[in-house]
Amino acid sequence: MTSPLKLSGLTKRYGDTVVVDGLDLELKAGRCHGLLGPNGAGKTTTLRLALGLIAADAGTVDLLGQRLPARAEVARERVGVVPQMDNLDPDFTVRENLQIYGRYFGLSKREMIGRIPALLDFAGLAGKSEALIATLSGGMKRRLTLARALVNDPDLVILDEPTTGLDPQARHLIWQGLRRLMGQGKTLLLTTHFMEEAERLCDDISVIDQGRVIVQGSPRELIQTHIEPHVVEIYGDGLNEWQACGSRHCHRCEQAGETLFCYTQTPSKVVAELAAHPGLRYLHRPANLEDVFLKLTGRDLRD
Ligand code: ADP
Secondary structure (H helix, E strand, O other): OOOOEEEEEEEEEEOOEEEEEEEEEEOOOOOEEEEEOOOOOOHHHHHHHHOOOOOOOEEEEEEOOEEOOOOHHHHHOOEEEEOOOOOOOOOOEHHHHHHHHHHHOOOOHHHHHHHHHHHHHHHOOHHHOOOEHHHOOHHHHHHHHHHHOOOOOOOEEEEEOOOOOOOHHHHHHHHHHHHHHHHOOOEEEEEOOOHHHHHHHOOEEEEEEOOEEEEEEOHHHHHHHHOOOEEEEEEEOOHHHHHHHHHHHOOEEEEEOOEEEEEEOOHHHHHHHHOOOOOEEEEEEEOOHHHHHHHHHOOOOOO
């Protein structure tokens, strides 16, 4: 089966800065692919290149079997896009927003009237058809933006930080919607800063930094390959004294703020060493995708 999206040697420069640097990416049909990376890594630029919204300086983009940029418009007819910022039209109702968007895909008012109930149902907005955008909560707006991306029944849905700014309840509803889309066989490509989101939803992940893919794999593969299986997070009085002796069972230690992250194969030995230090508190947990991400991209702030 052809890949819904294949990027080869993709390169984009702004002035002297190489923002996307020979990037290769191949999505598999019917799966969810996560694009992770710190701020400025080149994720949004990659998505814009993948959609043919900006031109690459080098490399190729094949979107749903069409070579871009020549065939971008044809390819985009089968793509749904959820942008980072909601850009719903505030002067119109929920229904009108869907209807107007349908026009971009050449859908008649009649066709849209047929599709809208299912889209509203998908978004959990069945009773809100005539509501103005300003009266919707942040979660409702995001769900409407997601439903709007489905007006053309796309094969591939591209989502740029679909849950940023949402509370946990609203985030879970979006996740539920995305899982339903995967159940329908659609391919998803999403960027996110939430590692839990990536771990839950994505079959495949590419971590990018400075415009390059630094690792690729399933969440489980990345955790197994790049990080020790256990983490003991330690904080409190006497951390420095403890570190001098107790950290010998840590395979790798990282300090972030007041917390020492102790990555280890033998957590029981680390915890045993902590018993004699009542001033210290700790949390023992399995290593997760965030640990991998921080190891690979560092803990320094990126603006
Ligand atoms: P991410 O989505 O991973 O945060 P972006 O793709 O938005 O990263 O940006 C990558 C880099 O490219 C940043 O340093 C950003 O400032 C720069 N950049 C993005 N768009 C433009 C543009 N239109 N002109 C100049 N620089 C840009």
